[in-house]
Amino acid sequence: MISGMTERQEPGRYYTFESRLPQGEFFELRPSHLPRNAKPVTDETSGMCIGYTVAQAPGLWQIYDVQGHFVRLEEVPLETPLIDPTDIALFAFGVFRILRTGRVLFESGARTAITARISQGTISLLRGRLKIGLHARNLKMTETAARHMLEPSRYVPLQIQERAIRFGKRMADPRKGEGMFRYETRMFKLRFNKQTMEYEYKQYTLEVVVRESDWTISHFKYTD
Structure with a gap:
């Protein structure tokens, strides 16, 4: 011990780390002032929540940073040619996960054929907001x-x-x-x-x- x-006295050094968590596990410090229906945007590389989305309509989201501050409204293109009423009804309940490959996966109770994508600009913005402060x-x-x-x-x-x-x-x-x-x-x-x-x-x-x-x-x- x-x-x-x-x-x-033990010297300190600068390190960089990638997540060692099992797939599908993340950490979060959740702000107290988020909208009740906010969903986490998770990042597999760091193993943490880096922001939040609040669905306004199918494919339209409010984007919040990790501290719960609104940063932008984004219309996300749907990547499927056919959407039925059931899909539209369930689309608001999905979550975004940023994979280690850089690809963004949208997971919801809708048909697995339905995917959506947050722009790289929004991902960069959310990651950049982590740098505010110390x-x-x-x-x-x-x-x-x-x-x-x-x-x-x-x-x-x-x-x-x-x-x-x-x-x-x-x-x-x-x-x-x-x-x-x-x-x-x-x-x-x-x-x-x-x-x-x-x-x-x-x-x-x-x-x-x-x-x-x-x-x-x-x-x-x-x-x-």
């Missing part, structure tokens, strides 16, 4: 913490940890020593259910320990 003195690229990690990011059961997107630091509850962590602070926030894990074509939510408490002198994360975990 690493002592508090070692954690205060950007995740400004955060370092100790080698010990970085190793945990390679474990599927421990992985938490660095952007989620950054938001925990930015918006979470801050407290000194005497266990880790002077200059070490613990941040806590509520977090959700989303699992996509292919039977209901909906996300199932489970709530966790995320804890991130940071050496604030150089913004180095030395420890993180999430618990029920």
